[in-house]
Amino acid sequence: MTHDAPIQMCVNGEEITETAAPLTTLASFLRKVGLKSVRLGCEEGVCGSCSVLLGGRSVRSCLTLAAQSQGASVQTVEGFTHDPKLRAMQDAFITHFAAQCGFCTGGMLVIVAEYLADRTVRDHIDEATIRERLNAVVCRCTGYQQIVAAVRSLALQNLFPNVS
Amino acid sequence: MSAHAAPWRFSAPHSVLELERLLLAGDGCCVLIAGGQSVLPGLLAGKRQPAHLIDITKIDELRRIEVRSGSTRMGAAVTLTEILESIVATSHSCLARALSYVGTRPIRNRATVGGSLAWADPRAELRLILLALRGAIHTNRRTVPAADFIKGVDQKELLNNEVILGVELPEQGSLNFGEMLDRNSAGRAVVLVAVETKVAMIRITVGGLADRPVTSPWVQRASALNWLKSVTAEYPPLHDPFHSLHYRLAVAGVLVERTLGTGQ
Numbered sequence: 001m002t003h004d005a006p007i008q009m010c011v012n013g014e015e016i017t018e019t020a021a022p023l024t025t026l027a028s029f030l031r032k033v034g035l036k037s038v039r040l041g042c043e044e045g046v047c048g049s050c051s052v053l054l055g056g057r058s059v060r061s062c063l064t065l066a067a068q069s070q071g072a073s074v075q076t077v078e079g080f081t082h083d084p085k086l087r088a089m090q091d092a093f094i095t096h097f098a099a100q101c102g103f104c105t106g107g108m109l110v111i112v113a114e115y116l117a118d119r120t121v122r123d124h125i126d127e128a129t130i131r132e133r134l135n136a137v138v139c140r141c142t143g144y145q146q147i148v149a150a151v152r153s154l155a156l157q158n159l160f161p162n163v164s
Numbered sequence: 165m166s167a168h169a170a171p172w173r174f175s176a177p178h179s180v181l182e183l184e185r186l187l188l189a190g191d192g193c194c195v196l197i198a199g200g201q202s203v204l205p206g207l208l209a210g211k212r213q214p215a216h217l218i219d220i221t222k223i224d225e226l227r228r229i230e231v232r233s234g235s236t237r238m239g240a241a242v243t244l245t246e247i248l249e250s251i252v253a254t255s256h257s258c259l260a261r262a263l264s265y266v267g268t269r270p271i272r273n274r275a276t277v278g279g280s281l282a283w284a285d286p287r288a289e290l291r292l293i294l295l296a297l298r299g300a301i302h303t304n305r306r307t308v309p310a311a312d313f314i315k316g317v318d319q320k321e322l323l324n325n326e327v328i329l330g331v332e333l334p335e336q337g338s339l340n341f342g343e344m345l346d347r348n349s350a351g352r353a354v355v356l357v358a359v360e361t362k363v364a365m366i367r368i369t370v371g372g373l374a375d376r377p378v379t380s381p382w383v384q385r386a387s388a389l390n391w392l393k394s395v396t397a398e399y400p401p402l403h404d405p406f407h408s409l410h411y412r413l414a415v416a417g418v419l420v421e422r423t424l425g426t427g428q
Binding site for chain 1: 171172174176197200204217219221245267270274349350
């Protein structure tokens, strides 16, 4: 017998309450409320397609419990929709052919958003750092060359000028 | 039994006192969770089915990093990213270097001090550094020197209802760190070493050879390889189907030399 409990969190700026069992993952919870950019690949924390921002930090939503995210602020790619920064990220990915099947792209953009918002990013716009960040998501089709190029062009655009 | 069947109860206490009450009431049927990066895959696959899952990450006193002269205290629920973004990354650059080898950023954003110690992977970076620095582990019952706390695979380190509250990290002195992963990044640890130097002598702490990290006495640099070879005579060798002990010994020797050579 499992005891479902109501879980409340702020998802993409909207307060959401849903009942979930103790072992419901944040990934299952988010997909249940319709956020299908959260993709389940390996379900053991390796592939990164389920990455979301929890309190501004990237996490594997397959290895985070919904119950542990109670009261937290969660962002998925859907939440970037009205943000011009997402538009810039999309443009860069298109320009550099950095997406192919698109399965990993949601997770990839979450990792890139965290990197671009990092206040030390201006000191680390080198390929080694970008690759170290991107190692959090596995892409099976495009390979990383184009993705690295897209992220590098984004980092040089300084999308987060207000971050000191 | 289907996956996701247990537990039937989840709690997130806000104080150690509340946590201890839950553990007493749970009568050994509780599993503690912090970041969950090691414990969750097994729970989600139904390999363990505790009646009660207790989240320790909402306990404020376990989330603090306190820097005092001579020693630094880090709470059990402090994440690896929080350590890497704190003053500890500067005061303990060898620890920062070691933690940067752990998983990927999203994993380090969740993984905690207490989780790493409780999971007790034989090749865990934090455990190795804690042993090399002769640090200590604070629990709700006692303070245990790292050398006494660290045991082999599947050996019980904690008593019943005993909870890791944090660690005490002495100053790093001359300690340097080196590691080899099974691929360039986001890989698993194969061998890791921490080396302390004093004039012509060195003291090595090595992980990846035995079922636990092991520290040498002060030895001559030229005797490093001999000591490394003696580790598995004293402790059970660590089984690794992909990297033979012979290979790992060679890697350990190279890592010690590189660690001494770079001075990082």
